[in-house]
Amino acid sequence: MVREVSESCIDSLLTEMVACYCNRFYANKPELAARRIEAIGYQVGHQLSERYTMDRPRFTDHLEAIKFICKDFWSELFKKQIDNLKTNHRGTFVLQDNKFRWLARMSIDPSTENVSPVEDITSPTAESKAAQAMSMHLYFPCGIIRGALSNLGIPCAVSADISNLPACSFVVRIKA
Amino acid sequence: MPPVAPRSGDAIFANVERVNAELFTLTYGAIVRQLLTDLEEAEEVNKQLDQMGYNIGIRLIDEFLAKSNVSRCNDFRETTDVIAKVGFKMFLGVTASVTNWDADGTCCSIVLEDNPLVDFVELPDNCQGLYYCNILSGVIRGALDMVSMKTEVTWLRDVLRGDDVFELQVKLLKHVPEEYPYKDDE
Secondary structure (H helix, E strand, O other): OOOOEEHHHHEEEEHHHHHHHHHHHOOOOOOHHHHHHHHHHHHOOOOOHHHOOOOOOOOOOOHHHHHHHHHHHHHHHHHOOOEEEOOOOOOOEEEEOOHHHHHHHHOOOOOOOOOOOOOOOOOOOHHHHHHHHHHHHHHHHHHHHHHHHHHHHEEEEEEEEEOOOOOOEEEEEEOO | OOOOOOOHHHHHHHHHEEEHHHHHHHHHHHHHHHHHHHHHHHHHHHHHHHHHHHHHHHHHHHHHHHHHHOOOOOOHHHHHHHHHHHHHHHHOOOOOOOEEEOOOOOOOEEEEEEOHHHHOOOHHHHHHOOOOOOOHHHHHHHHHHHOOOOEEEEEEEEEHHOOOOOOEEEEEEEEEEOOOOOOOOO
């Protein structure tokens, strides 16, 4: 049987990790905090995809690897699959989770839309504060996906789009 | 209505939402690793982990009280017993035991044989000063702080340092009397 811990353990750990980097270490440098949080996610994704692909044959193309992330990998992490996968067939994939677990317990200001972790993290306005906190939490899963794919030999950039909450879309851009 | 009976750790753990422990373990490991890179000194990392644990503990106690139906503990002995049997079980899915009581019942050890935080973990030689699981001691200290018990929690034994079990010494420093805002009774 797979070993489990209470969901509160991972929830509190992630909340505290984000608070630690955003409030204590880099309170005035959100871009540095973001980079560290992404790096932690990358490490986790890298190790997990190593474990979950141990008994599998090598993926023959990018789509197959992305499908593995959407199905098996996501199921191990969230007990559900990615709900929708889109691609432009030129190296960009959009993975949508209709009810992303790690955002489910956050209170969100509905007026803040279209926050992607790569933009909008340095603007200091008050209304962007909530959005900034939320985007900080998204660096971790973005890092996980990037780490997992990079372990499969696919270098990429990953960002998140939460304009359709509680859905969350992860945009994977594979580097040519 | 009769008081609700306290629930066992097993019963609560069976009913809470659970996640794959590997995700938790590897995430914790990645955080410790990143902290070591950023802070360099093991001593500083210990301090941060303790602080993170403390912050988690002061929030986790609410969930603990809400889900366990545990009523007021009569003494420190009962408190540590509840932490070991119910607290560890409902969050980490493992049970701990309590031993090594001092004569006046204010200091004891919580012993953990199985600890999901350290699956896959080995400490390299340059991390000897690190208390890898320091977040746990912080959680206990934070949670007890919220129920009016000031404690000092220290590691006596650590599997990652070559011991056979994990042993946390919990020392009760002060029992802060609760002050009620009993205004409306007048």
